[in-house]
Amino acid sequence: MEGLTDFHMRDVLTRLGRYDWCVTEFIRVTDRVHPTRVFFHACPELYADGCTAAGTPVHVQLLGSDAVMLAENAARVAELGARAIDLNFGCPAKTVNNHGGGAVLLETPEQVHAIVAAVRRSVPANVPVSAKMRLGVKDRSRMIENAQGIEAAGASWLTVHARTKEDAYRPPAHWEAIAQIRAAVRLPLIANGEIWTPDDAHRCREVAQCEALMLGRGAVSRPDLVNAIRDDADLTLSWPRLVQAQSDFLQHMQAVQRPPLSDADEALMRRANVIESPRWTESGAVGRYKQWLAMLTRGFPDDALPLFHQVKRVRTLAGIRELLNASVTAIPG
Numbered sequence: 001m002e003g004l005t006d007f008h009m010r011d012v013l014t015r016l017g018r019y020d021w022c023v024t025e026f027i028r029v030t031d032r033v034h035p036t037r038v039f040f041h042a043c044p045e046l047y048a049d050g051c052t053a054a055g056t057p058v059h060v061q062l063l064g065s066d067a068v069m070l071a072e073n074a075a076r077v078a079e080l081g082a083r084a085i086d087l088n089f090g091c092p093a094k095t096v097n098n099h100g101g102g103a104v105l106l107e108t109p110e111q112v113h114a115i116v117a118a119v120r121r122s123v124p125a126n127v128p129v130s131a132k133m134r135l136g137v138k139d140r141s142r143m144i145e146n147a148q149g150i151e152a153a154g155a156s157w158l159t160v161h162a163r164t165k166e167d168a169y170r171p172p173a174h175w176e177a178i179a180q181i182r183a184a185v186r187l188p189l190i191a192n193g194e195i196w197t198p199d200d201a202h203r204c205r206e207v208a209q210c211e212a213l214m215l216g217r218g219a220v221s222r223p224d225l226v227n228a229i230r231d232d233a234d235l236t237l238s239w240p241r242l243v244q245a246q247s248d249f250l251q252h253m254q255a256v257q258r259p260p261l262s263d264a265d266e267a268l269m270r271r272a273n274v275i276e277s278p279r280w281t282e283s284g285a286v287g288r289y290k291q292w293l294a295m296l297t298r299g300f301p302d303d304a305l306p307l308f309h310q311v312k313r314v315r316t317l318a319g320i321r322e323l324l325n326a327s328v329t330a331i332p333g
């Protein structure tokens with residue numbers, strides 16, 4: 001998720017949750033092939049065989065409307081070791097849509113097909129190419145055509161965010177529409193939208209009739225949700241354990257060094273002239289932390305909400321650490 005699940009957030013979430021894979025924020029492609037550093041910046045895990053420190057594969061998502069440029073960028077990032085390439089046909093943001101990228105492409109299924117086909121052709125066969133779509137722009141009239149085009153173009157799977165662009169992020173998500181797509185295509189389908197609890201996951205799977213789920217905001221607000229869904233069990237993450245994870249997150253944003261590399265990767269890095277991993281400034285890290293804490297208030301209202309009210313006005317990492325630690329010692333027993 002753009003502006004949310006960056007390298008640091010992926011690190012912490014994949015330590016807590018057992019994901020099959022995760023996806024980078026989108027990388028926007030316009031009229032040129034990005035310099036290598038853009039890909040390493042968006043996906044520093046490329047330094048480490050395309051996996052987070054916990055070993056979860058990271059797929060690289062591209063967004064754009066120019067099939068040739070998308071194909072060339074995809075080929076480049078595949079060469080750098082991307083585990084899979086995902087194509088974004090769901091972003092509703094004005095700046096993106098005004099340039100013809102993201103969800104607006106769903107009005108022109110032939111273009112969606114051409115993009116997926118061009119990217120598929122440009123990337124080695126062992127690197128999966130997938131797509132993520134919404135149900136449409138204003139309505140679902142071209143939903144099946146888009147899904148069938150994506151399948152015909154050779155995508156390995158399709159993730160469906162069960163809302164139109166006009167629905168933006170307003171609940172509900174229309175999982176039943178995914179069942180209609182299920183009936184019309186054979187490729188694996190992943191259902192996405194409004195999964196916040198294990199019960200949501202259950203109902204979504206039943207209604208959408210698809211084999212896999214993608215978690216968006218629910219993954220960030222309840223980092224143990226994925227494990228509960230997988231194990232068909234209750235949510236178990238304790239606040240003290242989550243406080244530890246939040247401290248690790250603060251530390252990771254500030255102190256991350258690039259991981260040790262194999263000789264081959266080191267050579268690749270030198271050729272690419274890459275020297276550092278992204279690292280937030282203190283105010284940037286404070287902002288990112290507050291954003292996460294705001295989302296945790298949904299999953300952990302009793303503990304995260306009081307902390308959020310305290311942290312709101314704090315501007316230093318030391319101040320945040322102090323309040324965070326105090327929130328554990330304040331727990332009775």
Ligand SMILES: Cc1cc2nc3c(=O)[nH]c(=O)nc-3n(C[C@H](O)[C@H](O)[C@H](O)COP(=O)(O)O)c2cc1C
Pocket residue numbers: 001002003004024025026061088090132161169192193194195214215216217218
């Ligand atoms: C802040 C934010 C940024 C997002 N950025 C992306 C993105 O870069 N790529 C993408 O495929 N989806 C992106 N999404 C959409 C989510 O991946 C997901 O499809 C959507 O939030 C619905 O799922 P949810 O209800 O589980 O959150 C973003 C959503 C949010 C809220």
